[in-house]
Amino acid sequence: MRIKSLRAALLLAGTVLIAGCGSDSVINRIRVLVAVGFDREGEMCTGVVAYPNYIHRKGSLAIMKGSGREPKLIMEQFQRQSPRKIRYNKVDSIILSRQIASEGVTVAVNSIERDPALGSNVLLAVSSCSAESIIRSLDRQELENTPFNLVRQNVSDGAVPLSNLYFFLHDFYSEGKDPSMPSLALDKQNQIFIDGYALFKKDRLKLVLNLEEMALFKMLQGKPKIEQLFTYKGEHYVLTVRHGRTRSVPHPGTSPKSMRYDVRLTGSIRNYKGNLLARLPDESRAFAEAIESQIKNKLLALLKKMQAGKLDSLGVGERFRSVERDWQAAAFYREDYPTMDFQVNVVVNITNSGAGE
Amino acid sequence: MNYQAPLAKTVSPYLLWFMIHKSQTGVAVLDFQSRIAQGAEQDSWVSVLLTGLSMHLVVLLMFYVLKHANRGDLVSLHVQLFGRGLGTLLNGVFLLYLLLLVCYQLITYSQVIQALVFPDMGTWRIGLVFLLLFVYITSGGFRVITGTAFWFVLIPSLLIVTLFIPLQYADWRNFLPMFNHSLPEYAYSAAQSLPLYIGVELLLMYYPFIRNNDKAQKWAHIGVMHTYLLYFVFVVATFAYYNMGQLRHSVWPTLGMSKIIQFTFLDRFDYFYIFNWVFVITPPCCLILWSCTRILRFTTRMSGRVSLWATAAVVFVIVAVFHDMLAIDRLGAVVRYAGTSLLFGYIPLLAVCVFIANRFRKSVRDSEA
Numbered sequence: 185m186r187i188k189s190l191r192a193a194l195l196l197a198g199t200v201l202i203a204g205c206g207s208d209s210v211i212n213r214i215r216v217l218v219a220v221g222f223d224r225e226g227e228m229c230t231g232v233v234a235y236p237n238y239i240h241r242k243g244s245l246a247i248m249k250g251s252g253r254e255p256k257l258i259m260e261q262f263q264r265q266s267p268r269k270i271r272y273n274k275v276d277s278i279i280l281s282r283q284i285a286s287e288g289v290t291v292a293v294n295s296i297e298r299d300p301a302l303g304s305n306v307l308l309a310v311s312s313c314s315a316e317s318i319i320r321s322l323d324r325q326e327l328e329n330t331p332f333n334l335v336r337q338n339v340s341d342g343a344v345p346l347s348n349l350y351f352f353l354h355d356f357y358s359e360g361k362d363p364s365m366p367s368l369a370l371d372k373q374n375q376i377f378i379d380g381y382a383l384f385k386k387d388r389l390k391l392v393l394n395l396e397e398m399a400l401f402k403m404l405q406g407k408p409k410i411e412q413l414f415t416y417k418g419e420h421y422v423l424t425v426r427h428g429r430t431r432s433v434p435h436p437g438t439s440p441k442s443m444r445y446d447v448r449l450t451g452s453i454r455n456y457k458g459n460l461l462a463r464l465p466d467e468s469r470a471f472a473e474a475i476e477s478q479i480k481n482k483l484l485a486l487l488k489k490m491q492a493g494k495l496d497s498l499g500v501g502e503r504f505r506s507v508e509r510d511w512q513a514a515a516f517y518r519e520d521y522p523t524m525d526f527q528v529n530v531v532v533n534i535t536n537s538g539a540g541e
Numbered sequence: 542m543n544y545q546a547p548l549a550k551t552v553s554p555y556l557l558w559f560m561i562h563k564s565q566t567g568v569a570v571l572d573f574q575s576r577i578a579q580g581a582e583q584d585s586w587v588s589v590l591l592t593g594l595s596m597h598l599v600v601l602l603m604f605y606v607l608k609h610a611n612r613g614d615l616v617s618l619h620v621q622l623f624g625r626g627l628g629t630l631l632n633g634v635f636l637l638y639l640l641l642l643v644c645y646q647l648i649t650y651s652q653v654i655q656a657l658v659f660p661d662m663g664t665w666r667i668g669l670v671f672l673l674l675f676v677y678i679t680s681g682g683f684r685v686i687t688g689t690a691f692w693f694v695l696i697p698s699l700l701i702v703t704l705f706i707p708l709q710y711a712d713w714r715n716f717l718p719m720f721n722h723s724l725p726e727y728a729y730s731a732a733q734s735l736p737l738y739i740g741v742e743l744l745l746m747y748y749p750f751i752r753n754n755d756k757a758q759k760w761a762h763i764g765v766m767h768t769y770l771l772y773f774v775f776v777v778a779t780f781a782y783y784n785m786g787q788l789r790h791s792v793w794p795t796l797g798m799s800k801i802i803q804f805t806f807l808d809r810f811d812y813f814y815i816f817n818w819v820f821v822i823t824p825p826c827c828l829i830l831w832s833c834t835r836i837l838r839f840t841t842r843m844s845g846r847v848s849l850w851a852t853a854a855v856v857f858v859i860v861a862v863f864h865d866m867l868a869i870d871r872l873g874a875v876v877r878y879a880g881t882s883l884l885f886g887y888i889p890l891l892a893v894c895v896f897i898a899n900r901f902r903k904s905v906r907d908s909e910a
Contacts, residue, residue: 194673273809297790300657303809304800350710350801357786506717 217262217272218245219322219330221279221315222255222292229284231258232319236327245322245329256295273301276332278308278349279315279368285382285389293387297353304350307332310382310389312369321374331376335366338378342409342425345381345402356387359513360501367392383490383497391493393486400486403479404445404498406430411454416474423475425451426535434503442525443500445483449475450533468534476530487526496521544613546749552687554757560747561600561764563690563824564740566771568649570821573737573772574779574794580729581722582785583715586776588730589737593769596738599884600761602892603744609895613749616839622894629840636836638879640852642739643829644859645876646822647671648869651860653793657815668860675823676853679830680846683750686831690824697820701771703810704778707798711781732881737772739880740825741765742888746832830856 219234230251237246250261262270278296280289296302309331311318322329338344347365355363362384369379381398383391393401399410408428414421427450435442453471490497500521505511545551577585610618615635620628651667659667678689744761751757779794791797799814807813830852837848863869 194677197673305803354784354787357790358784359786506714509718509721
């Protein structure tokens, strides 16, 4: 009897204590932030957040704005503004204005990284316009329209390089690679779209690639599923890459050091005369050679552009670190990377050119 | 000599596998990667394996020592070898070490919960909830703890499957160039990985409760092997997922890997992962509490139930008092240092003492004959 009552007392005490663990956070009575944008206004940093409003708007997004010296302080200001508790465990998009990104994101990255509330899948992006306008465009929109879902859809489609907080931190702390993230903008209909890909030198934004360069960047990273415009006999065509594979081979023994990219693409030609290429093998080979030569030139131009900007967003340094036993980051980027010779080999396999005339 | 407890209180020898493995895995698994990487960096997996292999030697020594204990455990061996006074003192030191070990497990896990899930909740509340659970299991006796250990090996093992998701982000070049470090760097990583194997010394207390314990040694070795292979899997997954720079900035790399796991029905899998760690820390904590109770029963006149609650009360007070980060860090350092010294210093020393005592006894017996 004594043991039973002791057990009952223990169970009761445990239940009471465990019940104490659950803070009263009913989902439609708290503000669960989903997207955050930061801008710089003089000395101050302004932050705009979007959260689903389940009480008045049936879950469509609402907006709040605050300002402070640091992003973390803005979050505290939101707490003071809001009649309901603020939670940011579900934030999936963090947008930084180009000004903040150009001045350096170390402070922001440190506070984001140390924040246990954030997952590693969070999207980090820069905005060509103000981050506030990007977030404000979400006002009264559905939850699925956040920048996170927009970028995720394009990443899974193969057009945009895979990017999230994990990748950013991975490259940020890497000795032989610079970080990068998508760049977002607003069109005339106030819709968010991806307008390029932002390349950082450690913590500072240095270069924004346009959409074509972003596709080529993705091609160099490997596994591209993109569309490439090319010309053949004065006409414009589009190559839709269905499968692709890129292999990078460092040559540390040569002088200057060189890096070779072997790109293999398999795809189809859009807007050609039906599936005529299948019946014209010579024409098909000439088509492929034209594409190979044009893509090769574009890839070389992109590599030279990044080299000239002293950007190693593709992780050339990492490739050399993995094969050289006494690799030193400082010496590599001071002496080897600026004079490095890039070679690109492109092989294109055209499977068809459509179904109808 | 092989003393064995009454049959009704013993467990099958194969369960030693789970007991040994479970007593070794605890909160150290959460952050050991950052520590070991400070030495041989991407090659420190070698040190983890070598240290693991060295544990077979420690197990051999423990079995040798225990075979010569009158009542089959460390507490009786201390008295047998060093007399009642010094033996009791050594038992007290061992009890203190065990208390610190269980406090370290509980405080560290409370820290994880506070940092990642309930920042407003006091350590004492979290500590109390878990301590009541541990006391409840421990009051069931050694067989109940063994059963718990068995299931609590199987349940969190399912989490290993989820490593597949972070491994999709793996960069296997992080391991290159291989074997690119000096011997002192490997040694440093090995020294940092030693605390991972703390807990195996609890065998010194529960050995008499293993049925046919003289033939159970192979299960102990399998348990040790299970542990270092598991650590090896975690090290490989971690080094593939993080580069060295990132690892230096990660406080709990094992939990950090779970932050990338996302399902359509579960957005933040990491919260599930954190609470699954209860299954990891419960068996070693219960086993330590049970061992403390055994020591108290042997050295004082307290009953089992009273000594269990007394131990739990002391643990609760320590857990509730420790707030300061520096003090917690110092506690961790003390536990790691004490555990390592015990495994690689005291147990071999004890084996030497037993060997000398046996030789002495044999020579006396021979001279008498």
